[in-house]
Each structure stands twice: as structure tokens, then as C-alpha cells.
Amino acid sequence: MGKFGKWLGAGAGFTLGGPIGAIIGFAVGSFIDGVSIEDFTEEQRKYQEQAQQQQYRGRATSGDFEISLLILASVVIKSDGRVDRRELDYVRSYFVRMYGKERANHAFKLFNGIIKKQISTRQVCLQIRQHMTHSTRLQLLHFLFGIAKADGQVTDPEEQEIRKIASYLYINQRDYSSIKAMFYDASGSAYKILEISKNATDSEIKKAYRKMAKKYHPDKLQGLGEEHKNGAKEKFQQIQAAYDQIKKERGLS
Numbered sequence: 561m562g563k564f565g566k567w568l569g570a571g572a573g574f575t576l577g578g579p580i581g582a583i584i585g586f587a588v589g590s591f592i593d594g595v596s597i598e599d600f601t602e603e604q605r606k607y608q609e610q611a612q613q614q615q616y617r618g619r620a621t622s623g624d625f626e627i628s629l630l631i632l633a634s635v636v637i638k639s640d641g642r643v644d645r646r647e648l649d650y651v652r653s654y655f656v657r658m659y660g661k662e663r664a665n666h667a668f669k670l671f672n673g674i675i676k677k678q679i680s681t682r683q684v685c686l687q688i689r690q691h692m693t694h695s696t697r698l699q700l701l702h703f704l705f706g707i708a709k710a711d712g713q714v715t716d717p718e719e720q721e722i723r724k725i726a727s728y729l730y731i732n733q734r735d736y737s738s739i740k741a742m743f744y745d746a747s748g749s750a751y752k753i754l755e756i757s758k759n760a761t762d763s764e765i766k767k768a769y770r771k772m773a774k775k776y777h778p779d780k781l782q783g784l785g786e787e788h789k790n791g792a793k794e795k796f797q798q799i800q801a802a803y804d805q806i807k808k809e810r811g812l813s
Contacts, residue, residue: 587673685728
């Protein structure tokens with residue numbers, strides 16, 4: 561499988577099996593030159609053997625997060641009935657920034673096959689939910705809103721699809737509304753980001769900020785590697801910016 565096979569075999573874990581594994585197999589066998597479905601099946605077999613020997617089956621890896629992003633990104637991009645080049649460019653630039661150009665090229669090669677596949681969002685999300693922490697799932701959701709906003713606005717079909725994904729991933733309404741508010745310049749967005757109302761007291765605001773800063777701290781993604789901690793900093797900075805805005809409006813020190 562060459563360099564592509566090394567990238568896939570070294571990075572992925574639980575995503576080599578189940579519904580996600582079937583999607584990868586489709587993309588590999590149909591759209592990636594020089595790679596056969598037999599090659600991919602061999603990578604799956606190697607993973608299963610290694611997982612059994614080392615007793616870490618199901619533990620999410622950096623590659624699992626990467627592949628899950630690709631699949632859910634394809635769902636959101638297609639939700640409004642068209643594939644916008646700006647959204648594709650956003651995905652590519654995000655992966656280059658996160659993983660470097662060579663790894664991003666392998667990922668986008670796989671993405672070009674995934675996006676042609678009809679996907680059961682529920683089945684994919686159930687598999688992700690079984691193996692990823694709540695903090696990791698929140699990071700997935702943040703990325704999906706970034707894709708939807710890449711062409712300037714989040715359309716209703718895109719927002720509805722992301723909302724559905726959130727429900728399948730067991731992300732509650734408060735967390736969903738907080739992340740969504742990070743991508744809208746509407747009045748009161750800063751309060752929504754901190755999951756409080758405009759009527760909150762100054763002490764409640766400070767308490768909410770401490771709670772949200774803890775929830776979204778990049779260290780929550782430490783198990784996925786430094787590249788994902790760096791990606792989480794953007795979300796963390798938006799929490800800080802929302803708090804600073806409210807402090808300025810209220811004249812808080």
C-alpha cells in the first residue's frame with residue numbers, strides 16, 4: 561500500500577472496523593489508485609491482532625479522530641445538496657495545519673473517496689460515541705461548524721445535520737448551543753458560549769467562565785497527541801474572548 565498504507569495502518573484504531581471501516585474500505589477499493597480492498601483488509605486484520613495482544617481495542621487514536629472528522633465532514637458538506645469548493649478547501653487547510661502537508665495529502669485522498677459514499681450518520685456516530693470521550697466529541701462538533709461556516713454562512717440544512725450529529729454523539733443542548741454560538745455574530749452570543757443568560761449575576765458569570773475553561777481546556781485532548789491539543793486552543797480562545805467581552809460590557813475587572 562506504500563506511503564498511504566503506512567499512514568492508514570499506523571494511525572487508525574477502532575475506525576478500521578465497524579461501519580466506519582466499511583466506508584474506508586469502499587473509498588480505498590474504489591477511488592485510491594494502487595491500493596486494493598485486499599490490502600485494506602490486511603491492515604484491518606493486523607489491527608485486530610494487535611488490539612487483542614495489547615488489550616487496547618476500542619481506544620481512540622489520533623488517526624481515529626482524523627478519519628472520523630473526514631467522514632462527518634463529508635456528511636455536512638453534502639447536506640445542502642452541493643459540494644462547495646470553499647468547504648473542501650477549509651477541510652484541506654485544517655488538515656495541513658494540524659498534521660502537515662504529507663499526512664494531509666493522504667487524508668484528503670481518502671476524503672475524495674468518502675465523499676462519494678452514501679453514509680449512515682447514525683451508525684457512524686454510534687461507533688464514534690462508543691470509543692471517544694465527551695471532550696473529543698465536542699472538538700468534532702466544533703470542526704463541523706467551522707466547515708459549514710467556510711463559505712460565509714451556516715445554512716439551515718447544514719445546521720440541522722450538525723444538530724442531528726450532536727444528538728447521535730450524546731452532546732446535550734447546552735453544549736451544542738455553546739459551540740454553535742461560536743460561529744454566529746448574533747446578539748448575546750458571548751452569553752450563550754458560556755452557557756448562561758444575560759440576567760446572570762457577575763459572580764455567576766465568573767463561575768461559568770471557570771467551568772467552561774475547565775471543560776474546553778486543550779489538555780482534555782492530551783491522549784490524542786499535540787496536534788489535537790493545538791486544534792483545541794481555538795475553541796478555548798473563543799471561551800476567553802466571550803468572557804472578556806462580557807467583562808468589558810459590564811465593567812468587570
